[in-house]
Amino acid sequence: MNDGLSPIEGIEVDRRSSSPKRKKIRQKYAPKACVSCRRSKLKCSGENPCQRCIDNGKRCFFSEDQTAAEALQNLSRPPPAHAPQSSLAGSHGNGGGASRGNVLPRDDDTERRASDASVRGMSMETRMARIETMMEALMRDRGLTMTPIGSIEREDGASDGFRGDAAFSMPALDPINPALAFMGPHSMFNQELPNSTQPAIPALNPPFVAEPSHLIQLGDRALPFPSPEEYQQYLYSFFTDIHLSHPCIDEADFRSHAEHMLASTIIPSGESHFLALNYIIFACCDLLLKVTPADASKPLGWPWSEMADHLLDKKSLLSGGGGLTLIQCLLFQALYHTFVDMPGLAYNTIGLASRLVFQHSLHQQSTWTNISIDQAYVRMGVFWNVFIADRLISLSCGRPYTIQEADIHVESPMDFFTRQISSEQFAIHLDMRHYASQYLNYMALWARYIDERGLDGHTRDAIDSQITHFLEHELPGLRIPYVQLDATSEPPLKAFLIQRKTDFVLWGFRPAITSLKYEGGHAAHFSHLALCTVNRMAALAHDIRRPFSLRGQMVSSLAGALLVLCSLLVRDATTSNQAHVEAFRTSLAMLNDLGYSHLYARRVLSDFQAIVAVVEGLIDDKDVPANAANLFPYKSSSPSLRLANIKLESPPMSAEGTFPIGDSGSTKPSEFGSDVLWL
Template structure:
């Protein structure tokens, strides 16, 4: 028996005293240690086999010391965060009243500089604010240049895919709150509940949103937040960087996700506002191509079998989110073409995706009525059932058709002098759609019921701007082809009526509307201002004082938006050129743009080009 053998050898007694047979150890049963057959196996009739060597348990050699070293390093970092030293070596406690609560520390010393060595977007004051906004990193990205030794703990954080610390949880929470209060209503393409729930998952979870989407959201939120405005460009560059990182990884499939589409769409909106127009134009083109790759343009239509790049939607809410992303890209595509005069990318004839459902249905995840196709939405019965997002997308489609109607000559256009020419038919059809839209909009979207909703106000301003574009196109065609039967007076009156309606809306809306309006509001205001400039340049203008007052008000609104939407400066510059052009033969003495504004506009435009 083991207890009687080698009684003088304590090690042998200790080893066999605590050794159980494999069968008892596996079943966690008491074993008396008798060999070759223990009492439990004898009773149960199981095979009793043994191992003469103990398996090693506990942490590997040196692991405890490694943990102690890492703990000391973390304690040192936390100690450094409690006090920030000044240049003279003085220290002060960091309080909750600091503008941004966090400290960005480079986990490998030079990782950020090596990633973007030429990127220095801030001055000293803004840089100090940036140094305060970022706190502990979830992890940096793997990099061959990361040193070992005392930064070994940082190396273990590399697997998540970040190259710098993320903002503190307090900053992230505040930025999310600002985004969903001020940005989301104008771009409702992300499911708030699912996004916030996924953000609470571990950083290594595949269900967590990609960091490029988070940075895009924080960028837009910071751009309208006084506390975080100085780090807006920081977030913007990081969002673009991580989109590129995902695109060049592997064979590029990492960027073919709905979250990356949302990130690119949000960045395109920011780039448009900030006068990064070439980037915005390319970002929208990139988003359109991704839409086509993921078949977002035909979610509700049967077609030829093609390779599916996305898995099937798990539920209706996810399908609706895909619809919303597509229509947001569609709206960007149409309005950027309107502002630039360049051809749009999405061909309306390829669209087989229904318009978005209502916001209430999207939030609850339950559809109460079938969604509408774009063709049905342009009929009176369809207009009656439009929601805010669907109406915005439908008006953007009218804008796109107006651009095609103006710039693309169809084979069946015929002579403009023919009253039944294809050009005249398209003009009359689009004009009818705009008039019917104003007549049949649901009660909650009528202008009298929606003055407190910035997005609904923007919708009505878009409708008036679309009317101006359509009839300006008719006037242009009529002047280029005299005797074509177009009534120039009627089209001019329709343009003037749309501009005056826009002014009526702007005079009664809440003042906060200007701070919440989307990036295309300045362009709509410019279209109205241009109509008043043309009216005032007539040989015998009517209501001169009224039009002059409206023009001054519009120019004041545009100047007030320069800081928040920098591309407004180019519209002011173009408006001054319009005033000079129309005033060459018919001077408008009472319309004066301050020289300081023009000088500032020119300087900002030069900086934008650089």
């Protein structure tokens, strides 16, 4: 390390080495010490990483440049008295030292940011984490890289030209972790309600993660994590789109938790479930909000989903531990499996989430003691979301659901909101929970209504009355968060809430529709519902080729309408209705367009292939085959569920301790849902 010595020190070393009489052999001392030991003035073992850093659980830095080591030491020292407000730790720093200006770019015209004032109250551990972040930026400029075990190596061809302030250009980072750099002081983690008229962040068409630009450490594993800009885009897109259909996460608490977790690149082991929830959110965003050609062997977001699955503790699943975060993670993992059209995985995963609901007594509101109103509302949101997903996934798969009607001892979300929250607010329509309560209340009513076994006639009539009241009186004035107000058109989510009723009605009549055995009155009713569905979906056709999380629901609605249209055209082959023919062609065209980027749409088209050929021949004045009724899809009330055959062509974690993320070809789900029409 003579390169880092001053000229005088170098002469002294040469003089001593040239004189055998004065040469001393210093035993038990390492040839070089790591930065942490040098800073603490403690003996270092010289290994990489050193024994002291291993014992203390610290990251071990071996600087190749004495200037870098001195810069790290300078960062922890307060400035001279004549340089007010320039220290990192203020008056609480220990020891004297050089000014922070030695490392950060000089800018005499820039005032010190107010957010730096909070550093004065930081603990030594927090200050050291901040120092390590600045050191990482210095190392990047110096051409050094971090190995998965936490040591430092020089990149090939790296320059040795670091000399002084002029060669070091690093932004004045206040966040401790580079993954939080985009947040700034109070910009993303405030609890103010977003302005619905503000411009949206650009769409997520570019690939989210080509090569991981940042690594985080969880135990002995180095995991990829999105860059700051990508992480911001993920969270914004999730909470402004996907989460609106499954509102069960408090956004302010989630962002605060993420800020705390990412305060260091070393993630505590207790945060594994929350990290897994982040990964499954990334998977859902990649799949739903990217418009790229669909590839059945490489579903978008699958590497993120696989990493989330590796982080989930199986013991927690068996013992009932893990808390709400684990249930939320399983819920969105089940939803992701529906999005990629894997009914077996979806049904099994939502079953696990439902059983954890029982183990945590989320179905028994009377057991929720010693918690705040906000905490009770989060529990209620988690319960009703799991209940709705369990009911819809199970019925789609033709399997029994886990949460029965008799198990529910929880208030409806709207009743709880009205009783506990709305009375304390003046502008409740600006509260995200007001929308979430109304939305969950409506979806829970439908999830209960389609259960023909657990409800008596009186209860079904009461639920039907509540659904009608919501659609006619509450939905028109419902304010959907993050949606720009436009008097000329209604938000797509409202259109799908209206469409839900049609979808559920057609789902209930599916056996009669596919059998072709129904009377003229029912035929007219089916025709009206199908034509309204096609017209409603045609109004949203411009959303097919843009990031839009409801494209899967659009596929289900079009499939239900197409099933009716094929049935009507085959049933009345001699008198083809031109409106039915046009709607048939329109729905088929939209499904083909959706099949460009959506695997579910592609599978639905395959399911309809036989009967569509019959209908197209009928339109061309060909005869209807005698077995036409047998060619209709979705005739079975209990379709076969095949678990995806996932073949790991490479280990889920590389020898270096990292997961592959740029190429999702390591996992190949080869079998997708057949004869399943998702509700």
